[in-house]
Amino acid sequence: MKWFWYASPQTFYPVAGHIARWCAAAAALLAAAGLYVGFFVAPTDAQQGEAYRIIFIHVPAAWMSMFLYVVMALWAALGLALNTRLSGMMASALAPTGALFTFIALWTGSLWGRPTWGTYWVWDARLTSELVLLFLYLGFMALQAAIDDPRRADRAGAVLAIVGVVNIPIIHYSVVWWNTLHQGASVSVTRAPTMAATMLTGMLLMALAFWMYSIAVSLVRVRCIIRERGSS
Amino acid sequence: MFAAARCVVYRDLLLALRRRSDVATALLFFVIVTSLFPLGIGAEPNLLRAIAPGVIWVSALLSSLLSLRRLFEADHDDGTLEQMLLGAAPLGVVAAAKAFAHWLVSGLPIAVIAPLIALQYDLAAQLFGVLALSLLLGTPVLSLIGAIGAALTLGLRGGGVLLSLLVLPLYVPVLIIGAGAVEMAAAGLGGGGQLLLLAAMLVVAAAFAPWAISAGLRISLE
Numbered sequence: 001m002k003w004f005w006y007a008s009p010q011t012f013y014p015v016a017g018h019i020a021r022w023c024a025a026a027a028a029l030l031a032a033a034g035l036y037v038g039f040f041v042a043p044t045d046a047q048q049g050e051a052y053r054i055i056f057i058h059v060p061a062a063w064m065s066m067f068l069y070v071v072m073a074l075w076a077a078l079g080l081a082l083n084t085r086l087s088g089m090m091a092s093a094l095a096p097t098g099a100l101f102t103f104i105a106l107w108t109g110s111l112w113g114r115p116t117w118g119t120y121w122v123w124d125a126r127l128t129s130e131l132v133l134l135f136l137y138l139g140f141m142a143l144q145a146a147i148d149d150p151r152r153a154d155r156a157g158a159v160l161a162i163v164g165v166v167n168i169p170i171i172h173y174s175v176v177w178w179n180t181l182h183q184g185a186s187v188s189v190t191r192a193p194t195m196a197a198t199m200l201t202g203m204l205l206m207a208l209a210f211w212m213y214s215i216a217v218s219l220v221r222v223r224c225i226i227r228e229r230g231s232s
Numbered sequence: 233m234f235a236a237a238r239c240v241v242y243r244d245l246l247l248a249l250r251r252r253s254d255v256a257t258a259l260l261f262f263v264i265v266t267s268l269f270p271l272g273i274g275a276e277p278n279l280l281r282a283i284a285p286g287v288i289w290v291s292a293l294l295s296s297l298l299s300l301r302r303l304f305e306a307d308h309d310d311g312t313l314e315q316m317l318l319g320a321a322p323l324g325v326v327a328a329a330k331a332f333a334h335w336l337v338s339g340l341p342i343a344v345i346a347p348l349i350a351l352q353y354d355l356a357a358q359l360f361g362v363l364a365l366s367l368l369l370g371t372p373v374l375s376l377i378g379a380i381g382a383a384l385t386l387g388l389r390g391g392g393v394l395l396s397l398l399v400l401p402l403y404v405p406v407l408i409i410g411a412g413a414v415e416m417a418a419a420g421l422g423g424g425g426q427l428l429l430l431a432a433m434l435v436v437a438a439a440f441a442p443w444a445i446s447a448g449l450r451i452s453l454e
Contacts, residue, residue: 080447132401132404135397135400135401136401136402138397139397139398139401142394142397142398143384143385143394143398146385146388146389146390146391146394147388152451152452152454155451156384156448156451156452159380159384159444159447159448159451160380160384160398162444163377163380163402163444164401164402166440167402167405170405170433171401171404171405174404174405174408174409175404175408177408177412178408178412
């Protein structure tokens with residue numbers, strides 16, 4: 001079994017450097033392509049005018065914010081189950097990027113909401129769950145920051161991340177039943193999207209760019225963590 | 233197993249009885265916070281009636297949070313907790329028993345006294361039952377989730393603020409559904425569905441939280 005070969009920080013460190021470099025380049029190219037499609041190729045929306053173009057940032061950021069929490073919890077669970085050092089490092093490396101995307105999704109959402117809904121903030125279900133998600137990320141980071149022993153920090157953070165990931169659907173549905181104003185999802189796997197193909201292309205390009213960015217940044221961060229812990 | 237649980241609950245209750253002021257403080261906090269809202273917002277009866285469920289629930293949440301620090305701290309300081317970890321009784325049972333004792337001391341009194349506060353807010357009398365029931369079902373969930381946070385932050389500097397940062401986002405569903413039950417009942421729609429949801433949350437939390445609590449305790453004490 002070669003699966004665990006790269007689980008050791010020493011062997012993972014150079015590989016992470018290579019992957020990070022390629023992913024960063026891919027992120028730059030994809031983002032350039034995605035932004036070009038989003039700003040110059042995609043048609044103006046009939047109802048929302050030019051303001052809708054912020055969704056090329058907003059929607060991929062919102063996707064990533066939720067997806068990264070799940071990935072983080074997966075790494076955390078892996079670290080608890082197999083007791084590998086690298087898993088905990090990956091979880092703590094992913095958290096700031098996830099929090100960043102959550103913040104971007106909230107920020108761009110409120111900028112989009114001003115011309116479209118006429119208000120920066122509404123207590124709508126998706127906005128509220130996204131806000132709670134931001135709090136969950138910040139709680140995870142605060143807990144890890146408060147613990148000096150890195151092993152304990154990893155394991156405590158892992159328990160919190162798993163509890164959080166179990167709670168996310170509960171939080172989401174409780175908030176949905178509580179209040180809903182946000183428009184329904186325009187993109188879903190099961191039915192044809194209700195938007196122009198070029199818009200979808202731009203959005204998917206941006207989503208890919210954010211993927212690559214997340215991988216690159218978290219790998220760079222995990223390299224920093226490996227170095228920090230290696231010296232102590 | 234049940235003997236161990238009974239023992240822990242009995243012991244925690246006895247300790248709480250010996251230090252009655254701690255119990256009274258959390259309850260008093262609840263009463264004071266709920267009386268602050270009319271002072272800040274204004275005493276217009278329609279407004280008070282509308283915000284009553286939310287205010288009572290938020291105050292219950294904060295009051296439960298306030299007493300969470302004590303859940304494991306004293307036992308941690310004098311080494312009792314380590315003995316519990318080493319003991320023959322499963323740690324999950326001990327953890328669940330401690331959370332239950334915490335609820336008996338902090339959640340139950342709030343559920344009992346809440347109708348009195350509701351009276352101050354001019355809430356209709358037929359809603360008192362729903363309010364008390366929602367608190368009876370919801371506050372144990374708060375104790376169970378809070379115990380996870382208390383276990384994880386055991387012995388950390390700045391633990392109190394950190395604990396609230398970890399636990400409050402996880403309290404959100406309980407708050408929404410709990411206050412929602414009273415609001416639905418007030419709107420004449422019946423709070424039955426919400427109460428059932430709260431009961432479901434309680435069952436899920438009672439089943440899974442003890443695992444997370446004991447995992448947290450083991451991590452904090454290794």
